[in-house]
Amino acid sequence: MKDVAQHAGVSTATVSRVLNGHAAPTPETRERVLAAIEELGYRPNALARSLRTTSTQTLGLVISDLLNPFFAEIARAVEDEARSHGYCVVIGNADESAEQEATYVRTLLDRRVDGLLLCPATDDPSLVREVSAGGVPVVLLDRTVKGATCPVVRADGSEALTALARRLVGAGHTRIGVIAGPPNTSTGRERTDVLTGSLGGLAQVVHGDFRQESGSQAAAKLLDGGATALVAMDNLMGLGALGEIRARGLQIPNDVALAVFDDQPWFPLLDPPITVVAQPTVEMGRAAARSLLALINGQQPDDVRLTAKLVLRGSLGEAEL
Amino acid sequence: MKDVAQHAGVSTATVSRVLNGHAAPTPETRERVLAAIEELGYRPNALARSLRTTSTQTLGLVISDLLNPFFAEIARAVEDEARSHGYCVVIGNADESAEQEATYVRTLLDRRVDGLLLCPATDDPSLVREVSAGGVPVVLLDRTVKGATCPVVRADGSEALTALARRLVGAGHTRIGVIAGPPNTSTGRERTDVLTGSLGGLAQVVHGDFRQESGSQAAAKLLDGGATALVAMDNLMGLGALGEIRARGLQIPNDVALAVFDDQPWFPLLDPPITVVAQPTVEMGRAAARSLLALINGQQPDDVRLTAKLVLRGSLGEAEL
DNA sequence: GATCCATGTGTAATCGATTAACTACTGCTC
DNA sequence: GAGCAGTAGTTAATCGATTACACATGGATC
Structure with a gap:
């Protein structure tokens, strides 16, 4: 910057003003400065600027798993x-591990992100408290924590799950296997509670960890237990369940009905296409970012609750008539 | 930091030395400083540190599309x-747009990343030159650019594609539709060249843009042209092609054979499972990161060329016997 | 006891920007 | 022509760390 100033025959203060669009410099000086910048190929050092202004124009996003297309879509939005x-x-990948999540959150705070979007790995509020205590705006995304005091953006699948339950029961299934998420995540618990609630005593629940492998294992256990329908509570576990069903040579929907929470672009391509509860991922991501920006600007955004929808495609068989 | 120093009754220099594991401070002083840090909940400001040390301990990664699982896996690795x-x-999402790519690269440089991993959107070398000129280490990943002077890490699919071509020809296909990547990307061109080369005059090529929608369109055009086999040059276009095949009610492999470049966890679940050319994504990501770190440390890593493998699953039909 | 070395700590310059406070100049009024 | 206002630009403090150099202390050496 000093070089630029010298080159243009002005002080660094003037260069800075030109860069920041201040009113002061004359068009003529501005011209000279811009020319010098161009000529020297100068680019301002964002670190120095942030250090001085205490604003990095950066949001931190800590997600549970980048390989999960659901989170990838959210990240994108x-x-x-x-x-x-x-x-x-700046995206941090927690890998469904509370420890790694904490590490990432701290790293991001050390780098002074202006705000943090967090998909908490567990419902333990201590990490969120720590961040809030540090005065950094936080918004929770997809999942919440116990006694959260910050805005939360998530999808509500109750209606869709209730409708799903009604259909399964209506179709005469009496042993319905639920491949649930970890009980220490809000989404894991809530989705399962709603579904099992609506299923009366017909549900058998096995907990997975939101990953493919756990989906296969859970499906195996449930099928061994005689389940005639499976509901996987996220797309990766759904993938695992599908694998297990295929491996056993079972036919969907005749041998076993299947529904999955989270839609995927390839679900319609299966035979039969898979019935899902689709979350509005893009809207969730956008809403969360908007809430966080509002928070950063000193406003107090409300929680956002979007609605997940049941998309019937055929993998429930007669249950869908 | 000043607070910590005061609290521990030492100077900021000593605090800094404790933080950085210098030899100097006595165990006793160290103890006092650590206690003060703990008590005040002090966390060092990474911006200030980086400004002073000119090292951010951060790599920039600019990828073509986060929603493409191939790149998501790479990012993860x-x-x-x-x-x-x-x-x-720090991940930047270029969305297959050269413009957005350039924006991201500059943003990352402004933030003084220690090095840059780039999956270039086009084979235009000017952006890479710009970065190199700025003295920032770069490594190209998956794709290269014309006259690249920096290390490149990629997968070589020649063998796999040649083998694939042999099978298709052997099975008697005479109109083989190739859904190619953009001709201005190295992977788009090379894969197509190898395949069409091995297919003799049997190939019909339609270019897509590595996205799902273009895959459907290309497939439609090729099927209209009487193709009895389709090869999609990346997984998203493969997804699009599959959709088009399903939409027309065609059966794989009887009505049309299909192979896709890039494997996906759900390909084995289709009926029939899809034959693919699988790239070693994880190894690519790791190798690229290693090369970049080596470059940062002043070494001169060689280009890395990993091998993609043909995985036969049945979607080629008799071609796979 | 003077000299020297080793060791632990403090002082202050530095990284590259922003910005408050100040100065210099121009032009206007009375 | 003195006084004043307004504008353009400069000087220097500042953000929060690192680190070269200076300094103080204590013990070993002759």
Whole structure:
């Protein structure tokens, strides 16, 4: 910057003003400065600027698993929305591990992100408290924690799950296997509670960890137990369940009915196509980014609760008539 | 930091030395400082540190499309490798747009990443030159650019594609539709060249843009043209092609054979499972991260060329006997 | 006891920007 | 022509760390 100033025959203060669009410099000086910048190929050091202004124009996003297309889509949406407001997003991958999540959150705070979007790995509120205590705006995404005091953005699948339950029961299934998420996540618990609640005593629940492998294992256990219908509570566990069903040579929907929470672009391509509870991922990501930006700007955004929809495609068989 | 120093009754220099594991401070002083840090909940400001040391312990990764599971896997691998060396990764999503790519690259440079991993959207070398000129280490990943002067990490699919061609020809296909990537990307061109080369005059090529929608359109055009076999040059276009095949009620492999470049966890679940050319994504990501770290440490890593493998699953029909 | 070395700590410059406070100049009014 | 307002630009403090150099202390050496 000093070089630029010298080159243009002005002080660094003037260069800075030109860069930041201040009113002061004359068009003529501005011209000279811009020319010098161009000529020297100067690019301002964002670190120095942030250090001085205490604003990095960056949001932190800590997600549970980048390989889960659900989160990848969310990340993408967050990024789009953030960028359209001049913010950058730094993504941290927690791998469904509370420990790694904490590490990432701290790293991001150390780098002074202006705000944090968090998909908490567990419902333990201590990490969120720690961040809030540090005065950094936080918004929770997809999942919440116990006694959360920050805005939460998530999808409500109750209606869809209730409708799903009605159909399964209506179709005469009496042993319905539920491949549930970890009980220490809000989504894991809530979805399962709603579904089993609506199923009366017909549900058998096995907990997985939101990953493919656990989906296969849970499916195996449930099928061994005589389940005639399976509901997987996220797309990766759904993938695992599908694998297990195929491995056993079972036919959907005749041998076993299947529904999955979270839609995927390839679900319609299966034979039969898979019935799902689809979450509005893009809207969730955008809404979360908007809430966080509002928080950063000193507003108090409300919680956002979007609605997940049941999409019937055929994998429930007669239950869908 | 000043507070900590005061609290411990030492100078900021000593605090800094404790933090950085210098030899100097006595165990006793160290103890006092650590206690003060603990008590005040002090966390060092990474911006300030980086400004002073000119090192951010951060790698930039600009990928073509986060929603493409191929790149998501790569991103994940890069991140793992980087973290194990104490580095953080900032991901930028270029959305297959050269413009957005350039924006992201510049943003990352402004933030003084220690090095850059780039999956270039086009084979135009100017952006890479710009970065190199700025003295920032770069490694190209998956794709290369014309006259690249930096290390490149990619997968070689020649063998697999040649084998694939042999099978298709052997099975008697005479109109083989190739859903190619954009001709201005190295992977788009090379894969297509190898395949059409081995197919003699039997190939009909339609170019897509590595996205699902273009895959459907290309498939439609090729099927209209009487193709009895389709090869999609990346997984998203493969997804699109599958959709088009299903939409027309065609059976794989009887009505049309299909092979896709890039494997996906759900390909084995289709009926029939899809034959693919599988790239070693995880190894690519790790290797790229390693090369970049080596470059940062002043070494001159060689290009890495991993091998993609043909995985036969049945979607080629008799061609696979 | 003077000299020297080793060791632990403090002082202050530095990284590259922003910005409050100040100065210099121009032009206007009375 | 003195006084004043307004504008353009400069000087220097600041953000929060690192680190070269200076300094103080204590013990070993002759």
